[in-house]
Structures are given as structure tokens and as C-alpha cells.
Amino acid sequence: EALEIELRRALSRNEFELFYQPQVDLRSSKVIGAEALIRWHHPQRGYVSPGAFMPVVATTSLAEGVSAWVMETAFRQTAAWHRAGHSVRVGINLSQCQFSVGDLVAEVERLLVACQVPPELIELEVTEDIILDKFQQANAVFSAIRAKNIKIAFDDFGTGYGSLTYLKKFSLDTIKIDQTFVKNFILDADDAAIVKATIQLGHSLGLSVIAEGIEDRDTWYALRDLGCDQGQGYHFGKPVSSADFEASFLVSN
Ligand code: G
Ligand code: G
Numbered sequence: 001e002a003l004e005i006e007l008r009r010a011l012s013r014n015e016f017e018l019f020y021q022p023q024v025d026l027r028s029s030k031v032i033g034a035e036a037l038i039r040w041h042h043p044q045r046g047y048v049s050p051g052a053f054m055p056v057v058a059t060t061s062l063a064e065g066v067s068a069w070v071m072e073t074a075f076r077q078t079a080a081w082h083r084a085g086h087s088v089r090v091g092i093n094l095s096q097c098q099f100s101v102g103d104l105v106a107e108v109e110r111l112l113v114a115c116q117v118p119p120e121l122i123e124l125e126v127t128e129d130i131i132l133d134k135f136q137q138a139n140a141v142f143s144a145i146r147a148k149n150i151k152i153a154f155d156d157f158g159t160g161y162g163s164l165t166y167l168k169k170f171s172l173d174t175i176k177i178d179q180t181f182v183k184n185f186i187l188d189a190d191d192a193a194i195v196k197a198t199i200q201l202g203h204s205l206g207l208s209v210i211a212e213g214i215e216d217r218d219t220w221y222a223l224r225d226l227g228c229d230q231g232q233g234y235h236f237g238k239p240v241s242s243a244d245f246e247a248s249f250l251v252s253n
């Protein structure tokens, strides 16, 4: 496939870039973290979003190389911000291939040493679909990673079939409430019920809760009043380049 060839070239030419979206403490509105989100900086087409190329990456031999690049780049960025005096926790989206080929735990250990990053500043985000068929294996990996003080977040919570089962069986730190529930939850009684219950459920299991897709102040305040810990969304900031993230969110820290 033509796109696959282009993507292989993109990896070797270093055309991928990580953008960072701020994550705030909903009480203080302080930026405490960032989710790393991949972009393809195409020489002609400009920034291409992951929806347009990650599905191809995932089904080809590119998957390993791209996910290794994402991990390494995000660890290095976290370490650089830490050295500059900014304790920003960075969320990294894991890919399915990281549970089937290679040793994720060994890679994480290698990066912790190589980058000299405090482990508590790294949060690995996993979705239900990438671990669906790797149930036992994935939980052993999560336990080993959490034993190193790296955090595990359950991403897109509520959109899968087995979310509750996963909460019971997996070793986790954080749940991220999917933006589809958050967007209109002030106006939609069903969404409100789900969001409220998820926050309570998370807390009663000792987990931290991040709401995604917060687009206005009323939604922020409502989530804060429900006890939701952290938030992410266009109201606080869109995903931006690392340079823009520093200029917009780290200057006065
Ligand atoms: O940034 P954007 O909102 O366009 O991201 C779209 C989707 O791509 C999201 O579901 C996000 O989780 C996924 N995504 C973004 N960056 C990465 C990445 O580095 N690795 C993986 N596996 N998925 C990513
Ligand atoms: O699947 P995941 O949660 O990793 O994907 C995050 C995606 O959600 C990114 O593509 C990001 O650009 C997008 N996103 C983040 N905040 C908002 C928001 O407030 N509104 C909308 N519409 N999308 C958002």
C-alpha cells in the first residue's frame, strides 16, 4: 500500500512529532500533566492527525517502530521538562503490538534508566480494545509496571463492553472518562448519571479520575463539584507542539 511506504519513509525521516494536551487539577486549574498525541508532520500536507494513519500503522510491521518512537520521545520530553524544573506527568498511549511483541516491561525499565525520568511522571494509557485478547498477559505487565511506580490509566472508559470487568480484574491507577459522556453531560441526564457514577466508582476503588473532552467552564465546574480529580479538553487547551506547550503552560510554573 502506498500509505505504508510513505509512513515507513516518515519514520526514517523523523516526520512524526508528539503534540501535548494539558491535563489540569480541576480544583486549582493548575496544569499537572499532558497527554502525548502523535502527529505526522507531512512535508506537503502539513500536520496529519493520527486517525488518518494510525490504523494503517497498527496493521503493518510499522507498529513496533512507531510505538517505540512514541515511548522514547515521550520519556525524553518528560525528563527534559523535569530537568527544567517542571514536574509534568506525561500520558503515553500504548498500542496493541506492545502487548504481543517485545517486552514492554524491559523497554520501560530501559527508558527509565536511559532518560533518568522519575517514574511517577509517566502514565501509560491503555484502551480495552488493545488488551481484549491479552487479558492475563496484560495484567501481569500492568502489575510489573506499577511496581516501578509508573501509572496505568484506563483510557476511553465506558465505551467498551467490559469496562466494569476490567476495573475489577486489572491493576490500575486512573480512569479516563471518555469525552462522549462528558461533552453534553450538563444537558443530558443519562450522560450525567454515567459520569457521576463513574467518578464514585473510581473513587471507591481507590482510583484517580480524569474527565476528557471538557469544552467549557460550566462543564469544568460541574465535574469539579462532583469530585472529579482532573480534566482535559479544549477549554484548558488543545494538543500543541512541545514548544507551544512550554510557552503556554509551563512559563509561570
Ligand atoms: O490527537 P487525536 O485526538 O487526533 O487522536 C486521535 C486518536 O489517536 C486517539 O484515540 C488517540 O488515543 C490516538 N493516538 C494519538 N496518539 C497516539 C499514539 O502515540 N499512540 C497510539 N497508539 N495512539 C495514539
Ligand atoms: O482516545 P483518546 O482519549 O486518547 O483521544 C484523545 C483525543 O480527543 C485527541 O484526538 C484529542 O485531540 C481529542 N480531544 C481532546 N480534548 C477534546 C475536546 O475538548 N473536544 C474534542 N472534540 N476533542 C478533544
Ligand code: MN
Binding pocket: 035, 093, 125, 155
Ligand atoms: Mn488517550
Ligand code: NA
Binding pocket: 155, 156, 157, 176, 177, 178, 179, 212
Ligand atoms: Na479517551
